[in-house]
Amino acid sequence: MGRITAYTDTDEKEIQIQIAEIVGLMPLPVQEDAQEAFYAEANGEYAKALEHAGRVLERIPDQDDMRMLRVRCLFDTGDMEQAEKLCEEMLKVLPDDDDPHLFMGLISHARGGYQRAVREFEAIYPPREYYPFYYTSFGDSLEKTGARDRARDMFCQEVRHYEETGRAGSVLMVDGAYQHILDLDTVLHTGLFQEDLASYKNFLKKAEMTPALQKQIGSTIVLLSRLLDRAWFRPDFLDLVAHIDRCEYLATREGTAVLLSAYCALESYLIHEDRRVNALVEGYLAAVQGSLDVTGDAEKEARSRLVSYEWYLCRYYPDHKNEFIYVMNNYPHTWLTAGRFIDMLEYGDPEKIAEEKVDELIPLMAIPVSREKALESLERAYSRALKQEKMPAYLASGNDQYIRGGRKIMPNDPCPCGSGKKYKKCHGRNAR
Numbered sequence: 001m002g003r004i005t006a007y008t009d010t011d012e013k014e015i016q017i018q019i020a021e022i023v024g025l026m027p028l029p030v031q032e033d034a035q036e037a038f039y040a041e042a043n044g045e046y047a048k049a050l051e052h053a054g055r056v057l058e059r060i061p062d063q064d065d066m067r068m069l070r071v072r073c074l075f076d077t078g079d080m081e082q083a084e085k086l087c088e089e090m091l092k093v094l095p096d097d098d099d100p101h102l103f104m105g106l107i108s109h110a111r112g113g114y115q116r117a118v119r120e121f122e123a124i125y126p127p128r129e130y131y132p133f134y135y136t137s138f139g140d141s142l143e144k145t146g147a148r149d150r151a152r153d154m155f156c157q158e159v160r161h162y163e164e165t166g167r168a169g170s171v172l173m174v175d176g177a178y179q180h181i182l183d184l185d186t187v188l189h190t191g192l193f194q195e196d197l198a199s200y201k202n203f204l205k206k207a208e209m210t211p212a213l214q215k216q217i218g219s220t221i222v223l224l225s226r227l228l229d230r231a232w233f234r235p236d237f238l239d240l241v242a243h244i245d246r247c248e249y250l251a252t253r254e255g256t257a258v259l260l261s262a263y264c265a266l267e268s269y270l271i272h273e274d275r276r277v278n279a280l281v282e283g284y285l286a287a288v289q290g291s292l293d294v295t296g297d298a299e300k301e302a303r304s305r306l307v308s309y310e311w312y313l314c315r316y317y318p319d320h321k322n323e324f325i326y327v328m329n330n331y332p333h334t335w336l337t338a339g340r341f342i343d344m345l346e347y348g349d350p351e352k353i354a355e356e357k358v359d360e361l362i363p364l365m366a367i368p369v370s371r372e373k374a375l376e377s378l379e380r381a382y383s384r385a386l387k388q389e390k391m392p393a394y395l396a397s398g399n400d401q402y403i404r405g406g407r408k409i410m411p412n413d414p415c416p417c418g419s420g421k422k423y424k425k426c427h428g429r430n431a432r
Contacts, residue, residue, distance in 0.1 A: 015042055022065055030056045030063070037069055046073040064090070068099050075103060080111050098124045102131055109137045117141040130161055132169025136177050143180065152184040159199065171207050172216055178203060179220040182240075186227045193236045201243055209249055217249060218258040225265045234266060241266075263333035264289055271334065272390060276326055279388040280316060284309040285327070288338040304364040307357055310341055312382050314354035317345045 019038045023031050037052035050073050053066040060066075067090060074083035084107045090100040105120035121138040139154030158177040161167075168174045178200045185193040207213060221241060227233055241262045244250055250259055271277050271285060287309045291302040317324065324342050328335045344353060362374050369377070 026056075026063070026065075027060065030059050034063075034066065037066065041069060041073060044076075046077050049073050062093075064094060067093075068103075071100075071103050075107060075110075080107055083107050084111070098128055098131070102127075102134060105141075106133060106137055109141050114141040114144040118145060118147075130165075133173060135161070136169075136173055136180075139177070139180060143184075148184055148188060152181060152188065152190070155180045155184070159203075162203070163199070171210075172212060174203060175207070175213060175216050175220075179216070179223065182220065183223055183227075186224065186230065186233050186236075193233075194239075197236065197240060200240075204244075204247070204249060211252075214250055214252060214255055217244060218255060221258055221262045225262055228265060228269050231269075234269065237262075238266060260333055260336065264337075267331045267334045271327075271331055274330075277323070279390045280309075280312060280385045281323055281327065282390060283385065283388070284313055285331075285334055285338050288341075289334070292337070300364055304361065307361045307364065308378065308381065311354055311357040311361065311378050312385055313341065313345060314350040314357065315382060316386075317342065318350055321346075 019035060019042075023034045023038065026034050033052045033055040037049045037056065040046070040049035040052060050070060053069050053073075056063055056066045057070075067086065071083050071086050071090060074080075074086065083103070087100055087104045087107060091104060094100050101120045101123045105117045108114070108117035108120060117137065118141045121134065121141065125138070127134055135154045135158035139151045139158070142148075142151035142154060155177040159174065159181065162174050178196070181196050182193060182200065184190070185196055204217075221244070224237055224240070228237060241259060245259050250256065268286070268289065271282055277285075287302070287306040291299075291306045294302045324339075328339060328342075358371060358374055358378065361378070362369065362371065365374070
C-alpha cells in the first residue's frame with residue numbers, strides 16, 4: 001500500500017541542493033547568514049530564520065529572496081498584518097513573479113479578504129509549478145464569493161495533483177479538498193458524487209488515521225448531513241457513512257458518536273416520510289435526539305420536552321406496541337437511544353412511571369404549578385398530540401448531534417413542554 005507523501009517530507013539532500021543554488025548567487029559576505037536563514041525556515045525555526053534574513057538585508061536591503069523569506073516566515077507565524085505589508089512591497093518590486101501574488105492571496109484568504117485573494121490567485125493561474133495550498137485556498141475564496149462551479153474545479157485540481165503524484169501539501173489539505181468537492185457535488189447536483197466518493201475512499205485507504213484527520217472526516221459527515229433534505233442524495237450519504245464505519249476510520253468514542261448521529265439523521269428523514277410512524281411517535285423520537293449533548297438553558301428545555309413525551313407514551317404505548325416494534329426493526333440506530341424508555345414501559349408499570357414523570361416535569365416548568373395543574377396540562381397536551389399531523393419542515397443542527405423538528409414555534413402556539421400555556425408565556429419568554 002502506497003503512502004501519501006507530504007511536501008514537508010522532501011529529501012534533505014534535495015533541500016540542500018535548492019538552498020545551495022540560491023545562496024550561490026549571493027555575494028560571499030552574506031552567504032552564511034542566507035544559508036542559515038533558509039535552513040531555519042525549512043526546519044520551522046521561523047524566529048531564527050527572520051534573524052538571519054535580517055542580517056542579510058542589513059547589508060543588501062533589496063535582496064529579494066530574503067525579503068520573500070521574511071514574508072513566508074511572518075505568514076507561518078501568523079503575523080498577517082506585517083506579512084501583508086511586506087508582501088505589498090514585493091508586489092511592486094516583482095509584479096511578474098508568482099511568489100508575491102501567491103502569498104498575498106494566502107494572506108488575504110487567511111484574513112477573510114476573499115475577493116482580493118481571488119484576484120491575486122487569478123494573476124498566476126495557471127501557476128508555473130505546484131504550490132501547496134494554492135488550489136484549496138483559491139477554491140475556498142471562490143466559493144466564499146459565490147463562484148461555486150469554478151471553486152469545485154480548483155478543489156478537483158488539488159485532488160488531481162495528488163492522484164497523479166501521490167504527494168500532497170498535507171493529508172488534511174487533500175481531505176479538505178475532498179470535503180468541498182463532495183459538498184459541491186451535492187449542492188450543484190453534478191452527478192459526479194459517486195465517482196468522487198470512489199476517489200475519496202481510495203485516498204482514505206492510504207492515509208494515516210491521525211486524530212486530526214478523524215476529526216475532519218467527522219466534520220465532513222456533519223456538513224453533508226445538512227443536505228439530507230435532498231432525497232436523491234440519501235443513498236450516497238449512507239454509502240459514505242457505512243464505508244467509514246466498516247473501515248473503522250472513526251473507531252473512537254467521539255467518532256462512534258458522530259457515526260451514530262449520522263445514521264440517526266438519515267433515519268429521521270425516513271421516519272418523517274414513513275406513514276406507519278405517526279406524529280406522536282416521531283415527536284418522541286425527535287425529543288430523544290434533541291436531548292443529547294445539550295447544555296445550559298437548552299438542556300432544561302430539551303429535558304422538559306422529552307419528559308412530556310415520555311408521559312404521553314405511558315398512556316399511548318400499552319395499546320400501540322406494534323408501532324414501536326416496527327420502529328425497532330426498521331430504524332435500529334434511532335432505537336439505540338429511544339428504545340431504553342420503551343423497555344422501561346414494557347417491563348415496568350406505565351401508570352407508576354407516568355406519576356414519576358409528572359413529578360420530574362414540574363421543576364422543569366418555566367412557571368411553578370401544582371401537581372394537579374401539571375397533570376391537567378399534560379392531559380390537554382396529550383389530546384392535541386394524538387390529533388397532530390406531521391409537519392413538512394426539517395431541521396438538522398449541531399456539530400455532533402442531529403435534531404429533527406417541525407415548523408417554527410409561534411408566540412401564541414401551545415408550548416411544546418406540555419404545560420398548556422402559550423409558548424410566549426412559557427419557554428418562549430426568553431427566546432425573543
